[in-house]
Amino acid sequence: xxxxxxxxxxxxxxxxxALHSLGRRVTRQRLAVLAAVEHSPHSTADDAAAAVRAExxxxxxxxxxxxxxxxxxxxxxxxxxxxxSPARYETRVGDNHHHAxxxxxxxxxxxxxxxxxxxxxxxxxxxxxGRMTIQIAEVMxxxxxxxxxxxxxxxxxHSTDSPQKEHHER
Amino acid sequence: xxxxxxxxxxxxxxxxxALHSLGRRVTRQRLAVLAAVEHSPHSTADDAAAAVRAExxxxxxxxxxxxxxxxxxxxxxxxxxxxxSPARYETRVGDNHHHAxxxxxxxxxxxxxxxxxxxxxxxxxxxxxGRMTIQIAEVMxxxxxxxxxxxxxxxxxHSTDSPQKEHHER
DNA sequence: AGCCTTATTATGATTTATTCAAAATAAGTG
DNA sequence: CACTTATTTTGAATAAATCATAATAAGGCT
Numbered sequence: 511x512x513x514x515x516x517x518x519x520x521x522x523x524x525x526x527x528a529l530h531s532l533g534r535r536v537t538r539q540r541l542a543v544l545a546a547v548e549h550s551p552h553s554t555a556d557d558a559a560a561a562v563r564a565e566x567x568x569x570x571x572x573x574x575x576x577x578x579x580x581x582x583x584x585x586x587x588x589x590x591x592x593x594x595s596p597a598r599y600e601t602r603v604g605d606n607h608h609h610a611x612x613x614x615x616x617x618x619x620x621x622x623x624x625x626x627x628x629x630x631x632x633x634x635x636x637x638x639x640g641r642m643t644i645q646i647a648e649v650m651x652x653x654x655x656x657x658x659x660x661x662x663x664x665x666x667x668h669s670t671d672s673p674q675k676e677h678h679e680r
Numbered sequence: 681x682x683x684x685x686x687x688x689x690x691x692x693x694x695x696x697x698a699l700h701s702l703g704r705r706v707t708r709q710r711l712a713v714l715a716a717v718e719h720s721p722h723s724t725a726d727d728a729a730a731a732v733r734a735e736x737x738x739x740x741x742x743x744x745x746x747x748x749x750x751x752x753x754x755x756x757x758x759x760x761x762x763x764x765s766p767a768r769y770e771t772r773v774g775d776n777h778h779h780a781x782x783x784x785x786x787x788x789x790x791x792x793x794x795x796x797x798x799x800x801x802x803x804x805x806x807x808x809x810g811r812m813t814i815q816i817a818e819v820m821x822x823x824x825x826x827x828x829x830x831x832x833x834x835x836x837x838h839s840t841d842s843p844q845k846e847h848h849e850r
Numbered sequence: 851a852g853c854c855t856t857a858t859t860a861t862g863a864t865t866t867a868t869t870c871a872a873a874a875t876a877a878g879t880g
Numbered sequence: 881c882a883c884t885t886a887t888t889t890t891g892a893a894t895a896a897a898t899c900a901t902a903a904t905a906a907g908g909c910t
Contacts, residue, residue: 705905705906705907706906706907707905707906724896725896725897726896741895741896741897742898742899745896745897746898749897749898766895766896766897767896767897830901
């Protein structure tokens with residue numbers, strides 16, 4: 511085990527090169543965090559920390575926060591803010607894709623840009639609004655996934671509640 | 681001052697009716713919160729609490745949280761989650777409009793739906809994703825407003841920082 | 851008008867998500 | 881191998897939001 515290579519070695523090399531060319535140091539924790547997020551996209555900081563601990567048992571959530579923020583800043587990760595949930599991260603950067611979250615179970619799916627590519631960067635402004643130079647457009651779809659539609663009301667207890675109210679998960 | 685009416689009385693009556701028909705009680709704090717959010721849209725819970733205190737000096741943020749959550753649940757308010765900022769609320773519900781936030785100053789503008797109306801509810805799915813029944817599509821644009829483009833770097837202090845990094849406001 | 855039921859609000863504490871400052875560590879350079 | 885400095889660790893602090901319980905008041909009823 512001198513070389514200590516498991517996991518996708520190709521990706522690791524790729525990330526190392528990327529970090530290097532960005533003038534950033536290549537560290538175990540950065541590679542581990544990248545691998546964790548690559549392996550399970552849309553991870554929260556906690557998720558990532560748990561995954562990383564398999565390799566670096568002593569890492570703390572705070573360190574993971576620092577690494578995540580830095581990698582996001584460097585452009586190697588993308589941060590997603592889903593409603594009623596901590597921030598999530600993914601390695602798929604650069605392409606203009608969006609997300610759909612199921613209001614039933616909270617699962618998140620990737621969605622290709624609805625309009626094509628650039629068009630969603632040219633919004634039609636509401637009357638009276640000042641114009642902006644749009645740089646990114648994040649679309650967040652919300653709905654019910656097929657699985658959750660099969661189980662109409664597996665809820666715990668709402669007596670007179672209408673079936674289609676708020677769902678919090680997690 | 682027996683009638684105690686100031687502020688937009690018409691709106692207040694409208695909200696009262698809405699609450700009533702939803703089987704919910706009409707309370708001072710609900711009306712005050714609605715008025716506060718109506719007056720300055722995209723308010724945070726803190727903003728709303730501050731505004732409401734002009735009328736109900738003893739109200740606490742926690743109560744405002746409860747009221748906001750309940751009104752959102754009732755469909756009288758809409759909750760917006762902007763990146764790097766607490767949740768915000770607005771009274772404009774029902775229409776399918778989106779938001780643009782300036783990465784410079786954090787100001788938020790309303791944006792009419794880019795695609796028209798319904799189309800943004802029919803996303804093109806990424807390969808391998810399970811389908812979902814989309815209910816709402818929130819689009820979050822990010823960019824620089826004209827004001828912030830005029831002042832390229834009025835920042836406090838970033839020495840070697842590139843001008844286009846993270847901005848936190850509030 | 852006044853009482854009563856129950857939704858709503860207040861209170862105080864608690865949890866969760868995230869950030870910060872300072873000390874310890876380790877990448878990469880010469 | 882030594883040295884500089886980015887990065888990580890550590891421990892504490894803050895911000896945002898939620899929860900359980902007690903107090904209050906809305907609106908139906910008589």
